[in-house]
Amino acid sequence: MKHYLITDPSFYGSSADSLESSLEAVFSKNIPDFILYRDKSTSEYPQLASAFVKICRRYTIANVLLHGDYPLAKSLGADGVHLTSMQFNAITEAKKLGLYVVISTHTYDEALKAQELGADAITYSPIFFSPAKGEPKGLEDLKEIVDKIRVPIFALGGITTQEQIKAVEECGTYGFASIRYFI
Template sequence: MKSYLITDPKYFSDNPKIFKQTLENSLKLHKIDFACFRDKTSTNFEKLAKLFLDTCNEFKIKNIYLNSNIQLAKDLNFDGVHLNSTQFEKIGFAKSLNLKTIISCHNHKELKLAFDKKVDFVTYSPIFDTPNKGEEKGIEDLKQTIKEFKSLNIFALGGIINDIQVNKISQTNAYGFASIRYFIASN
């Protein structure tokens, strides 16, 4: 099962020195297969995105994504872009730039649309209770969703903060799990 680290300035900081140290700690402590720079608030977004990319490359991370900003992902040479659930119409543009695509999905309608648009990966959330993200879907819903959408590479996302939850997800045939807090919990 693949692991997918996602950043958030609440936990990683927008101070470049603190950001880099926090990211390095996470990359040293965990086996990371995918990593995404996600920051919706910092004024130094581009500088932090470049720092994120460089640090992930130092640690030989193979799948490095930028959240939402397709052109910047291309300009900085990210591997791909993680689109939010309002950006389905931008999948084709991202693919035309040879970027791998991940899109956030929260229901079966969005998953079907992601499949139809030939997205590379999806996150499906929230699996567990997460602040301000609506009612948790739970493991049984995740299992059924994976059965229904066999050909989608689904990352479970939402409220994943410990190994017990990761183990439960590993028993569902999910492609992987994605988290912010899981990867910083032991820093």
């Protein structure tokens, strides 16, 4: 079961120093297999993303991803990009750059489209209650998607406990993604 850490400025701050100290605290307890720098509100995203990539390289994180901006991911030497559910048209371009591509999905049709377009993995969400993320899909829905889709699936949304991790693992997911679990 792969562990995928997603950052959020409310937990990691909006400066290179706060990002570094927050990541160091997290990495002292847990080294994720995948990590995503996500901050939708900063105007300093390129500079912070650069610091993020450098910090993650020091800790030899296997898969360092940036959110949405695949040209920036390539230029900063990130391993890949996590695209939003509005960026299906960017899958092909990101793949042409040699990037590992994860895309957010919320329906079977989106998951199937991501698979057909060549995404390397998807997140499927929300599985459990997560603030401001809509009605949870639940484990039955997750299991159904896992059984139908061949691309690796990260369960996402409200995963904060070992019991929830075990439950999504039992559904056959490739891994889980979370913000709050790693804090």
